[in-house]
Amino acid sequence: MxxxxxxxxxxxxxxxxxxxxxxxxxxxxxxxxxxxxxxxxxxxxxxxxxxxxxxxxxxxxxxxxxxxxxxxxxxxxxxxxxxxxxxxxxxxxxxxHGRRPTPRATSGTLIEVDLQRQILMVVSGGKLYRTLNTSTGSGERYYSGGSWKTARTPTGSYSIYWRWSNGWQTGSLGSMWRPTYWRGDFAIHGSQSIPPYPASHGCCRVSTAAQDMLWAGGWVALNRRVVLY
CATH class of the missing domain: 1.10.101.10 (PGBD-like superfamily/PGBD)
Structure with a gap:
């Protein structure tokens, strides 16, 4: 076949x-x-x-x-x-044949998230450095904080404003490994479940090992720009 x-x-x-x-x-x-x-x-x-x-x-x-x-x-x-x-x-x-994605950014150091393809790209000096599997908002309905919500990952340009460095952070929706927050409760974080399709409540999941790599390389530093489209 x-x-x-x-x-x-x-x-x-x-x-x-x-x-x-x-x-x-x-x-x-x-x-x-x-x-x-x-x-x-x-x-x-x-x-x-x-x-x-x-x-x-x-x-x-x-x-x-x-x-x-x-x-x-x-x-x-x-x-x-x-x-x-x-x-x-x-x-x-x-x-x-060396097939790699092409980020939109042509300058600067940032993280891009292609929601359609479900990939997270690390861009350094306008050039692609890393491409990671990610799982973002599933689009499903869920109940949290006294109301029903839809699991969507917002598009736009943001900056990392707060980080949790000490391993797992546990909240009402589950545990996140070393999350780095870029808007409200939305974060890039490590997870033990990163399927090849959208499955999160809206965050960008990567493997715990990948999140450690992002931390070690300074890619998820405070004020790092995160662009989602």
Whole structure:
């Protein structure tokens, strides 16, 4: 069965080129499909390539775990292909051809969140530095503070105004890892659940490891601009 690849929108992967690439490799030397739970040299090769393109996996260790799956989802979302969390012919093609998203900012250091593609981009000096999987507002109704609300992530340009540095912050809607607030109760924060689709109450979820990386690099410093669209 031919795997379907989405062709609509900016950054879509060209299906004809992927299928041609697949056919050329089919005669021998195919790299295997990789998925969570696997380990080995080929996984480490994929991790190194993901890192080189800014899809952060930490230090490549040859183990396809949670953080690597997050990076694969970010790769798939950025290029508008099926969000399987696996590395197949399509993902190998994207890695081989250096496919990365293009941030809107052409100058400055900031964080951009593409709500349609569900990716968070770290921009440094107008250039893309990191691309992370994120999960934002689900659009579902929920009850909080005595009233019903809709889980939406606002668009616009904001600045980080307050941060919680000491691990988990627990509130009425759950726990957030080292949240950095950019508007009211909206924050970028680490979570133990970052699916490849919108699932939050409105915050931007990333993995706890990714949030630690953002803190360590100063990317979520006070007054850091956060642009969502």
């Amino acid at each position: 031919t795997r379907r690849v989405l062709l609509t929108g900016s950054g879509a992967a060209p299906v004809a080129e992927i299928l041609s690439h697949r056919a050329k490799r089919a005669s021998g030397g195919d790299r295997p499909t990789l998925y969570r739970g696997q380990s080995g040299a080929t996984v480490k090769t994929a991790q190194a390539r993901l890192n080189a393109l800014g899809y952060w996996v930490g230090t490549p260790d040859g183990v396809f775990g949670h953080v690597t799956q997050q990076a694969v989802w970010a790769l798939q979302k950025a290029n508008r292909v099926s969000r399987t969390g696996r590395i197949t012919d399509t993902e190998w093609w994207l890695l081989d």
